[in-house]
Amino acid sequence: MYEIPLITADNFITYALNGLSRGMIIFLVASGLSLIFGLIGLINFAHGSMLALGGYGTYIVIQATGNFWLGLIVSVVLVTLLGFALERKLLYWIYDEPLLGFLGTFGIGLVIEEAIAVYFGSRSYTVSSPLPESVQVLGVSYPSYRLFVILVGALVALGIGALLTKTRLGLEIHATANRQSTAEILGVDTARIYTITFVLGTGLAALAGALTAPITSMYPTIGLDYITMAFLVIIVGGMGSFKGSLVVSLIVGQIIAFGWLVLAPTYVRILIFAAAMVFILYKPRGFFGKPEVHE
Amino acid sequence: MSELLSVDGLNAFYGDSQVLFDVSLSLDTNDVVGVFGRNGMGKTTLLNSLVNRIDRKTGTVTYGDRDISEWSTHEIIREGIAYVPEEREIYPALTVRENLDLALSSSVPDEVREDRIENVFGQFERLGERHDQRGGTLSGGEQQMLAIGRALVTDPDLLLLDEPTEGLAPVIIDDVVDILESLVTGDRSVLIVEQNIKRMLPLIDRGYMIQTGQIVDEGDSEYLAQEEIHEKYLTV
Numbered sequence: 001m002y003e004i005p006l007i008t009a010d011n012f013i014t015y016a017l018n019g020l021s022r023g024m025i026i027f028l029v030a031s032g033l034s035l036i037f038g039l040i041g042l043i044n045f046a047h048g049s050m051l052a053l054g055g056y057g058t059y060i061v062i063q064a065t066g067n068f069w070l071g072l073i074v075s076v077v078l079v080t081l082l083g084f085a086l087e088r089k090l091l092y093w094i095y096d097e098p099l100l101g102f103l104g105t106f107g108i109g110l111v112i113e114e115a116i117a118v119y120f121g122s123r124s125y126t127v128s129s130p131l132p133e134s135v136q137v138l139g140v141s142y143p144s145y146r147l148f149v150i151l152v153g154a155l156v157a158l159g160i161g162a163l164l165t166k167t168r169l170g171l172e173i174h175a176t177a178n179r180q181s182t183a184e185i186l187g188v189d190t191a192r193i194y195t196i197t198f199v200l201g202t203g204l205a206a207l208a209g210a211l212t213a214p215i216t217s218m219y220p221t222i223g224l225d226y227i228t229m230a231f232l233v234i235i236v237g238g239m240g241s242f243k244g245s246l247v248v249s250l251i252v253g254q255i256i257a258f259g260w261l262v263l264a265p266t267y268v269r270i271l272i273f274a275a276a277m278v279f280i281l282y283k284p285r286g287f288f289g290k291p292e293v294h295e
Numbered sequence: 296m297s298e299l300l301s302v303d304g305l306n307a308f309y310g311d312s313q314v315l316f317d318v319s320l321s322l323d324t325n326d327v328v329g330v331f332g333r334n335g336m337g338k339t340t341l342l343n344s345l346v347n348r349i350d351r352k353t354g355t356v357t358y359g360d361r362d363i364s365e366w367s368t369h370e371i372i373r374e375g376i377a378y379v380p381e382e383r384e385i386y387p388a389l390t391v392r393e394n395l396d397l398a399l400s401s402s403v404p405d406e407v408r409e410d411r412i413e414n415v416f417g418q419f420e421r422l423g424e425r426h427d428q429r430g431g432t433l434s435g436g437e438q439q440m441l442a443i444g445r446a447l448v449t450d451p452d453l454l455l456l457d458e459p460t461e462g463l464a465p466v467i468i469d470d471v472v473d474i475l476e477s478l479v480t481g482d483r484s485v486l487i488v489e490q491n492i493k494r495m496l497p498l499i500d501r502g503y504m505i506q507t508g509q510i511v512d513e514g515d516s517e518y519l520a521q522e523e524i525h526e527k528y529l530t531v
Contacts, residue, residue, distance in 0.1 A: 168401050175386060175397055181348060182384040184368035186398045186445070191367075 007261065013140045015257045021146040021215070023253020024153025028208035029226045030233040030245040031160060032201030038240025039177040039197045040095060046086070046105040047230070048223025049112035050202050053079045054209025055218045056116055059125055068130035072210040076203060083202025087195050095194070109223070117220040124217035149211050156204065157246050164242060173197060177240065229269075232276050238289030247287060299324045299453060299484050300345075305354035307337070307344040307508075314340045315508045318354070322453070322486055327479045329495050329502035330488040331519070333529055337508040338488035339381055342455050345486075346371050346378055358453070373400060377446035381457040383438045387431025391422050391441055394430050398445045415444040419474070436467035443474060454478065456487040460494060468494065492529060496520050504528040 007015070033047050057075025062068055086108065094100040131144035164170040175183040176193045183190050208226070216222070233252060237244025252272060259268035280286070300322040307315035315337050322328045332338055343349045345356055347368050356364045363371050372378065377398075385394050395412050403411070416423030419440045425433065430441060439459065446454055459475060460468045472494050479485055479498045489495045492502075496516050504512040504519075506528055518524070 171389075171393060171397055174389065178386060178388070179384060181368075182380070182386070183397075185346060185348065185372055185378045185380065185384075187369050187372040187400055187449070188397070189367075189369045 010140045013138050014142060015261065016254065017137065017140075017142055017146065017150070019254035019257030020250065021149045021153075021253070022256055023250040024150055025208050025212050025215070026226070026229055026233060026252055027153055027246055027249035028156060028204045028211070030230040030237070030249050031156070031242060032204035032208075033227070033230045034234040034237070034240055034242060034245045035160075035197050035204075036201040037234065038242075039173060040194055041098065042091065042095065042101045042105065042198075043098075044105045044201070045102065045227070046108040046112065047201070047205050048225075048227030049109040049116075050079050050083060050205035050223070051209035051212075051226050052116055052218070052220065052223035053082070053112060054206030055213045055222060056120065056125075056209075057206070058210040058213045059127055059218055062127055068127065068214070072207075075210050076206045079206035079209075080199055080203040083206075084195065084199045086202075087198040091198070092191065092194065113220050113223065120220065122220060124219040126217045127213040129214040145214055149215070152207070152211060156207070160200075160242060169193075169196070229272075232273060234286075236276050236279055236286050238286035241286070241288035244286055244288035297324050298322075299326070299359065300486070301355075301357040302345070303355045303357070305341075305344055305356070306352060307340050307349050308351040309340075310350060313508070315344060315352075318505075318508070318510055320503055320510060320513075322484055324452075325482065325484055326501075327485045327499045328487070329492070329499040329519075330486070330505055331490065331492045331495070331502055331529065332488075332505035333490060333531060336505045338490075338505055339457055340508070341505065342378065342380075342457050342486070342488055345455065346376065372449075375449075375452040376455065377449050377451035377453070378455045379442045379446045379457060379459065381461055383442040385430040385433075385438050385441050385445070387429060389430055390427050391430060391433070392426045394441055395422075395445055395448045398448050400449075411448045411450065415448050418447070418477070419444050434467075435463055436470060439463060439467070439471055440474065443471075443478075447478070452483055454483055454485045456485065456489075458489055458491075459487065460489065460491050472498075490529065492519065492525060 029047070029051055033044060036042055036044050036047070054075050057078060058068065058071035061071030061074050065071070091101065091104065094104055129143065129145040131148055133144050134141045135144050135147065137147065164173060172183065172188045172193050175186065175188055176190045180190050229252065233245055233248045237248040255272055256268055259271060263271065298321055302318060302320050305315055305318040306313060318341060330338055330341060340349065344352050347366060354364070355362060358374060358376065363374065386397070389397070392412060395415055396408065399408050399411060416426065421437055422440055422444055425437065430438065433441060443459070459471055463471060475498055487495055487499065496519060499516050501515045502513065502519050503510050504524065512524065512528065
């Protein structure tokens with residue numbers, strides 16, 4: 001039998017903050033995936049490779065300049081531009097063919113993953129934290145960089161929430177996601193909305209990759225690990241639900257952080273997936289999934 | 296009056312099925328024109344074809360002096376055409392105000408945008424009273440008003456109306472016809488497709504009869520009022 005370790009209040013706060021920072025990274029990946037699926041209906045298997053490119057891109061720039069922040073900006077911008085090119089030149093033409101979309105993005109993901117493996121080899125790389133000092137949080141000394149990740153995640157959540165609910169673009173995204181042909185007869189350029197959403201989702205994956213580089217090591221299949229967790233998050237959260245992605249990402253982050261106290265990481269993942277499967281049996285639309293709307 | 300819309304040799308397809316066959320019609324500035332026919336004759340497909348909301352079509356659609364045959368739907372709408380679809384297609388989760396706001400281009404300045412929406416509320420008081428109510432909670436008649444208001448808020452030069460009385464209770468139809476009467480006297484062109492020719496005749500200048508995807512007859516409202524025309528083309 002496992003012996004449940006007793007944890008102190010200080011440790012509890014540390015684990016909770018670790019869970020929060022990990023949850024925010026998962027949220028960045030899942031929210032992008034959810035936006036793309038919710039609007040376009042595309043199951044984007046290349047999404048994880050965008051995270052990997054964000055991480056490796058940051059690493060390359062750090063090697064060249066020694067500046068993490070420059071690496072973060074450059075890699076996010078370049079991966080976002082790659083997302084723009086992919087959407088315009090390839091994916092846009094196969095939106096009406098879900099199987100082609102699945103195969104196409106799966107293929108793109110494989111190519112990027114293999115390209116990374118060929119260039120960098122299979123060994124993992126680490127990036128030094130750009131904020132090495134710690135600060136006191138609730139009486140606990142905690143790494144500044146992880147707090148920075150939590151802050152970025154929270155700002156992105158607020159920003160996207162505001163974008164979707166308070167802006168003209170959000171209104172057009174809602175209209176396009178719910179009934180594209182109606183949005184068109186109201187003068188909405190839905191192709192433009194698709195592009196903006198895909199690019200935004202890709203940018204969030206790249207941001208997640210860049211932010212995670214100083215926390216975990218980079219390896220060619222890192223995107224696959226995150227995307228499986230992100231798929232779980234958007235299914236349990238409710239397909240296409242931004243709020244659901246946030247809530248479930250934070251829950252999963254906490255399960256991982258505290259689960260590692262008592263179980264090996266692999267078993268924690270198995271536990272999360274098993275729990276998700278049981279949950280979906282009882283609530284197939286997830287936490288915030290809406291029933292079909294009959295207009 | 297100058298020609299506003301001209302349709303020449305229009306053929307429309309859903310997949311491999313051809314629905315419209317060599318349809319030609321025209322509409323002048325400030326003209327109110329009806330297209331009448333039984334269910335399944337191609338009326339909705341005709342309007343969908345005009346705004347390129349269809350799988351495939353051949354033929355030419357000219358609006359003003361521009362050939363819009365190959366334009367995308369939103370480009371056609373932004374050119375000054377508004378479309379009220381048969382099923383209304385309002386967004387149930389958006390409020391009445393948001394449904395109206397969505398139809399206005401983002402380039403419309405805020406003060407103009409507000410004026411336009413208030414004008415619609417002036418025209419449809421029930422919508423004004425329910426401006427913060429979600430579209431999905433409106434009655435059928437109110438949803439039809441919202442669909443028409445959503446088209447009018449853009450101040451279009453040409454209004455396309457697909458069966459505006461379809462599926463409404465008789466008392467609501469009276470309300471909708473009253474609204475349409477106020478629209479057709481305005482400074483805009485209107486193309487209405489309908490089965491209910493008797494309710495539409497007082498509104499139109501002239502009309503076409505459509506049967507199995509082909510224009511088979513046309514005339515002014517006096518000609519189309521003849522009972523034998525109704526029996527020939529509209530009686531099941």
